[in-house]
Amino acid sequence: MKFSKLTDRIAELGSDKWTLHLEARKLKEHDEDIIELTIGEPDQPPADILIQKCHESMLSGRTKYSNGRGESNLLDALVNKYSKRSAKNLSADNFLCLPGTQTALYATMMTLVEENDGVLVGDPYYATYEGIIRSSGADIQSIPLHQEFGFSIQERDIRDKISPNSKILLLNSPHNPTGAVLSREELLKLVNVCEEYNLWLVSDEVYEDLIFEQSFASPMEIERLANRSIVVSSISKSHAAPGFRSGWVLAPEQVIEKMLPLAETMLFGNQPFIADMTEYAVRNPSEAAIKMKIDYERRAKLICQELANIDCIEPLMPKAGMFILLKINQENANADNFAWSLFEKQKVATMPGSSFGKNGENYLRLSLTVPDKLLQEACHRIKAFIKQKNF
Numbered sequence: 229m230k231f232s233k234l235t236d237r238i239a240e241l242g243s244d245k246w247t248l249h250l251e252a253r254k255l256k257e258h259d260e261d262i263i264e265l266t267i268g269e270p271d272q273p274p275a276d277i278l279i280q281k282c283h284e285s286m287l288s289g290r291t292k293y294s295n296g297r298g299e300s301n302l303l304d305a306l307v308n309k310y311s312k313r314s315a316k317n318l319s320a321d322n323f324l325c326l327p328g329t330q331t332a333l334y335a336t337m338m339t340l341v342e343e344n345d346g347v348l349v350g351d352p353y354y355a356t357y358e359g360i361i362r363s364s365g366a367d368i369q370s371i372p373l374h375q376e377f378g379f380s381i382q383e384r385d386i387r388d389k390i391s392p393n394s395k396i397l398l399l400n401s402p403h404n405p406t407g408a409v410l411s412r413e414e415l416l417k418l419v420n421v422c423e424e425y426n427l428w429l430v431s432d433e434v435y436e437d438l439i440f441e442q443s444f445a446s447p448m449e450i451e452r453l454a455n456r457s458i459v460v461s462s463i464s465k466s467h468a469a470p471g472f473r474s475g476w477v478l479a480p481e482q483v484i485e486k487m488l489p490l491a492e493t494m495l496f497g498n499q500p501f502i503a504d505m506t507e508y509a510v511r512n513p514s515e516a517a518i519k520m521k522i523d524y525e526r527r528a529k530l531i532c533q534e535l536a537n538i539d540c541i542e543p544l545m546p547k548a549g550m551f552i553l554l555k556i557n558q559e560n561a562n563a564d565n566f567a568w569s570l571f572e573k574q575k576v577a578t579m580p581g582s583s584f585g586k587n588g589e590n591y592l593r594l595s596l597t598v599p600d601k602l603l604q605e606a607c608h609r610i611k612a613f614i615k616q617k618n619f
């Protein structure tokens with residue numbers, strides 16, 4: 229049997245990255261003592277009003293085929309949202325609605341790059357980026373993100389890795405897994421290198437609404453970046469609604485024109501009732517985001533307090549998002565072994581940093597999406613684990 233090269237390229241880049249998570253999910257069915265701190269699933273339901281909007285829309289007959297670009301009411305809401313910050317004029321022609329940021333990223337890579345092209349991305353990176361980039365055939369050009377710079381990408385490090393093949397700089401702010409947030413000043417420092425190498429700038433802004441203190445900055449706000457920027461986002465995190473699979477791409481018209489046949493070929497349109505609910509979500513402030521921000525910041529601080537002053541681990545307070553990193557400081561200790569052993573001995577499931585690229589290898593990522601009490605219990609177990617020198 230012969231399969232496409234694409235299937236070979238991404239063979240190990242799918243669920244292999246989530247082995248510990250999948251194992252924990254499986255065992256949890258029979259063992260309630262397992263504490264799962266693996267994935268970024270909001271721990272609250274979406275607002276009732278969003279479900280109502282969806283329901284009303286279905287009852288009103290919005291269950292038919294739609295056009296491939298997105299429903300006009302949702303496109304209008306997106307134009308309105310992004311026009312407030314964009315350095316260039318926007319219209320519906322700048323948007324394409326897709327099922328989530330994941331699909332939006334996939335469509336973007338398939339539209340812009342192919343074999344022999346390079347995609348520059350900060351390492352550690354969100355676990356699925358490798359698959360998204362490699363699907364297109366392009367190579368990952370990983371740029372180390374340093375703890376001493378708060379994991380913000382540095383122009384100097386981009387220049388070290390850049391080559392004539394580099395076509396895209398993929399940014400993710402707020403960042404998963406580090407919780408770093410790029411400021412407008414930091415984005416401005418990327419202008420020259422983007423212009424010099426004529427890079428597309430792809431900006432994954434899915435955690436935009438979950439910043440604890442700093443204000444959000446997007447390359448779309450910066451005149452010299454706006455024309456080369458492609459923003460991808462969704463209501464998955466901002467509205468605690470990942471299961472609705474509702475996201476979008478914002479890009480220059482010619483990019484959307486090229487992307488549209490790809491979306492039509494794969495999806496043959498969106499779900500109008502999801503579009504109606506998303507329109508409401510985009511036009512109104514998200515109460516879910518306000519609550520999540522407060523919860524996640526408090527829980528991150530709780531972990532920092534509980535695990536302070538322990539020699540071999542260091543909790544790193546994030547600036548945003550749903551996760552906190554623990555740095556493993558022990559010489560020769562491997563975060564993968566640490567994570568697996570912690571799971572086996574103390575039933576605390578975390579994500580080993582190796583799932584997030586080479587530079588993640590000394591870290592564990594803990595999700596902040598469980599109640600405070602359970603997080604506290606997880607911290608006690610981590611301390612017991614370290615005391616017993618189980619790694």
Ligand SMILES: Cc1ncc(COP(=O)(O)O)c(C=O)c1O
Pocket residue numbers: 268327328329330331354400403404432434461462463464465470474475
């Ligand atoms: C950085 C980042 N981008 C994209 C996604 C996927 O988001 P969506 O549910 O909108 O596809 C996630 C999900 O965890 C993420 O962390």
